[in-house]
Amino acid sequence: MKGWMSKLKAISALIVLSLVLSGCGEPFLSALQPKGEGSEMIFDLMILSIVIMLFVFVVVMVIYTFVIIKYRRKKDDDPNFIPKQTEGNHALETLWTVIPIILLIILAVPTIQYTFALADTSPEVNEEGEEEDSLWINVTGAQYWWHFEYEGLEVSTSQELYIPTDRKVYLSMTSQDVIHSFWVPTIAGKMDVNPTGNTNEMTLLAKEEDVYWGKCAELCGPSHSLMDFKVVAVSPGEFEQWVQDMQGVTGEEVPESATAQEGQQLFADNCMTCHAIGADPNKMGPNLTNFGDRTKLAGVEDYNKKNIVEWIQTKGKDMKPGNLMTSAPYELSDEEASKIAEYLMTLSPSDITTENAEDGVYKDSDLSSLFPEEEEETEEENGENTEEQGNEENTEQTNEENNEEQTDDQ
Amino acid sequence: MSTTARKAGFGSVLWDYLTTVDHKKIAILYLIGGFFFFILGGLEAMLIRIQLIVPDNDFLSAQFYNEVLTMHGTTMIFLAAMPLLFALMNIAVPLQIGARDVAFPFVNSLGFWLFFFGGVMLNVSWFVTGAPDAGWTSYAPLSIFSEGHGVDFYSIGLQIAGFGTLMAGINFIVTIVNMRAPGMTYMRMPLFTWTTLIASVLILFAFPALTVGLFQLTFDRLFGANFFNPELGGNAIIWEHLFWIFGHPEVYILILPAFGVFSEVIPTFAKKRLFGYSSMVFATVLIAFFGFMVWAHHMFTVGLGPIANSIFAVATMAIAVPTGIKIFNWLFTLWGGSIRLTSPMVFALGFIPTFTIGGMTGVMLASAAADYQYHDSYFVVAHFHYVIVGGTVLGIFAGLIYWWPKMFGTLLNEKLNHWFFWLFFIGFHLTFFFQHFLGLMGMPRRYWVFGEGQGLDTFNFISTIGAFLMAVGTIVFVYNMVMTQVKGKKVSGDPWDARTLEWAIPSPPPFYNFKQLPLVRGLDPLWIEKTEGNGKMQPAEPLGDIHMPNNSFVPFVMSLGLFIAGFGVMFQGSYWFLAAIGFGLFFGSMIYRSFKDDLGYHIHKEDLEDEKGDGSNG
């Protein structure tokens, strides 16, 4: 199957590549420059279907142009000329029934294959034929931000999803209010997140380190178009490092500067009802554990102090119309807001940030430190309210082991 | 009793139209209503495009954008495209089958007024708490959480308009089944009649699902039901299914009559019999049949699972086959013909490549796995505008220009029509072709703004420019329509040298259509008489009295009743009295109607003989 698909691809390369790769879109956003397993498979399918369609179109257009030129009534034609009134032609009619059927079968077969392949969430198998541990992430969509919990790892983030490259990442997806749709064009197709107990699953496999842009693709309210997120694909080693750094955060860490310390206090007083730092399960608002490393504020705004202060003071009213932080009850002076911003910007527990999504250091790792033996059972239970159950016991062990590993690495 | 007042004043003309049950006048009402909403929907489209002309534009607010977007889709589909198609069906179908009117003239009028008041209801929302903002698909639970009364206007307004559509649908089925002239067998019916029949059948079976969905939405929002409320066990997927069980057949309701128009226009101006008539009929039926089995292709990313997705993907692709049959039949009707490039024909010729592109992107979308990328991106927006504007809207314009003489007895200016076509056509491709790429480049649909630096600027800019061209084209057409009526130069009964029955009588036809029902001797009856007879239809019956239905104001009152009741149900509390008044009017009218015999009246044979011979029915 792969064989003739790529042959077809070769034939069509001339026609299509010029069309497609002529800088169509930005490399971090365009589905036409696939950099993940899912998007590459889909891209194959697109090329195949485009080739078929171009063929059909050419046939139609050739006949069309011919007829119009040939059979147009010219000025000096006899206006009383009556063409032959043909009723039909069985041979022709059969022809244009059968050929489309064949073309459609050619398209349908890989469509079904890929549809099943993309829905496959069984564990990956390594060279020895053993099942590898699967990294499951619970994705929650909310108006207008995304929340990610790494199952069994006691790590939560929002807005920016860190994943290891060359490794299948499994997503278990729901919504906490309306329907959203999780879309990272360059590495995978999209999948809706549903609020009514229907959990969806999909996989991500990024083949290159990069920061990929994600979009919400289902109308979800005024700020639907501002519900951007990022997928940060780093090498497995870096990922492992990142997880361990994130696991260390409790939210109690005292920042260095005095203003930031004041900010921390203000934050605790005003914001902790909705926001969490550390693996706290609170997801009324985005988890801010590594807020200092964000590339964008609230997914779309430029990340700088001025904007952060404005966000806090306006509660994002104009920056993200209709967002749910507008119901926050606090009143803060500009100065206080600035202190909070200062504090928030210090929240950078890990050296692994979006910048690391470019180089290939820490490449070698099989993430095994993240999957101690005991955890295997919890994987089965993913889906329903995983964050409360099961993980609690494992936390301590995980942390300990992680710490050991960390020292090993160094 | 007849209200065909000669040289009537404005008041009596108005009254005549408010009470008319004549299919030709109802066609004009549908045309006016539909075109008004088309302009409105078009203006909304312009707002959308202006907002998206540059990145991070703040021409519209986020909330308002969603309202405009929702109303654009809803208005165009329910209040513009469908009524305009009904206008064409009303003017053409009874004449094409040689009937004096539709089966239920009263219901025909009721259908129109329900549509009209439903449309008004929807648009009143602009002035009361804001328009619906959850997209024309109104997915729950967003539509449940939506504040204000926008979505209530959507659900109640569409409910009312939907009843009207359902009635119109049943009416056409019965008309075509029961009222064909002697000799007009099913396989001699013109294709437009066929597609009207099949589209009406689709209406009959598709709209009830919407009715139920809308009731559930209304009950959830207004009466605390929990169909879609996750907290009490509801499920939002139910709405998606019901909406698309209706929604997909709906798109074939939109396209099939347009196919019918082209199947009239192309043979007429190629001066050739339609190639493969019976396979055209067969393909129409097949499209309708498959149309009911594919709805979940709008839900590929919802998570139904690979089995369901695969089944629906394959079923969807299957529709390409009958549609392809049609495309090639049209091409081979042209083959060997003597093609006149009149304006309806130019629209038909513009349709073929445009719709083929739209259909092809449809098949690409049908490839479930690939749809994970396309879905809810501008690729889909491009697809459906290619099929809707490139198919339905071009079909409506072709049909409108083609049957304009039958409606008004005048002929639109050909030159201006060609200007209109080229402006609209070029504008159309500029607007929507590049949207395919926008979608693939990562632009989701229903986006109020797109950001800078994402490579989406150029194509969006081109798209907006294109939309302006379309608007200019539309203005040319509006100007043409107005000027033609102002000049009022009359034309003959058969200005296009056409083939079907409606051209055998004067333009516009007398209110009883056919003095004597014609005898149909085959497909394209008028053409047969032109080539084998004396060019006139032979009568199938002796001249006799003609039975005509009475005008009635009741449809207007009934619809008004539902309109008023809608507000009562929506605002509740102290407004319940409105519901009482409204439903009172509605049911009261029904009872009045059932207690008052409506036997119609007769035009006497002698009066018919007095009418000037129109040179048609011998």
Place this chain on the structure above:
Amino acid sequence: MADDMLKSENLPQNPERATLEGRNKFMGFWFFLGGETVLFASLFGTYLALKNSNAQGPSAEEIFGLELVFIMTIVLLTSSLTSVYAMYHMKNNDFKKMQLWIGITVLLGLIFLGFEIYEFYHYVHGYEFGYTTSAFSSAFYTLVGFHGAHVAFGLGWFLSLMIRNSKRGINLYNAPKFYIASLYWHFIDVVWVFIFTVVYLMGKVG
């Protein structure tokens, strides 16, 4: 011809389909019933999807009492037969008997409706099973209520026909009206057969 339509002598065999208007009504109504099939299918589908979504509220098994529903079923089935009798007499041009049988049908319909109202009342007050209790309750009341509304409408229809035509016999103008009203009544019965089976019986079986 118009005046002929109001004469009740010399009725043809199928008076409901003897005129074009009659045939149109007849066809149109049947088609409408085709559409109603989908309408009720959508309601049934929703009900089936939500029948276990009783949230904290009562479940189907807890509340349904089959005896009453069984009696209701019998009543409605009987009313279907009585309306057939009415049509039988219509075809024999026996107006009085027709009115009588329609009267019986209406009576049975009223009994049915009365039971249904009692049943709902019982659920609401006996089990706190209101319209807004759960997704299941909304789906249940909407499905059964839609049917009930159809019954009520049918009763109104029959009554207005009886009253309107009480002073004149069967004629070509009103025969189609009576006929389609009886078709409607049968259809309501058809729907109920499924409600009885799918909602009540299957609700008890689980």
Place this chain on the structure above:
Amino acid sequence: MADNTNSTSEKQQFYRKKHKEEMKHHVLTFVMMIAFTLIAFGLVMADVSAMFTIPIILIMAAVQVAFQLYYFMHLNQEGHEMPALMIYSGIFAAFLTILALTTIVWW
């Protein structure tokens, strides 16, 4: 257009007889329907296993409905081809709707 209203009493007599004949069928149909309802009711009351009961009662409901349509509503008589076609189409659409709503709503 109307049926030939030739009303010799002979013809009337014939029709009356025919109607009577039909009426007999109707009563029979009715008895069957009551019987079916009773059986279904009995099965459920007797707590027979659900695996068995559900298909049986569904089939019986379908049969009852067929009886209603064919006998009470005369769908089998001539002149009912179009109505029959439309009812079948409606059942087809209805079937798909119910199938979908019972299978692909929860997962």
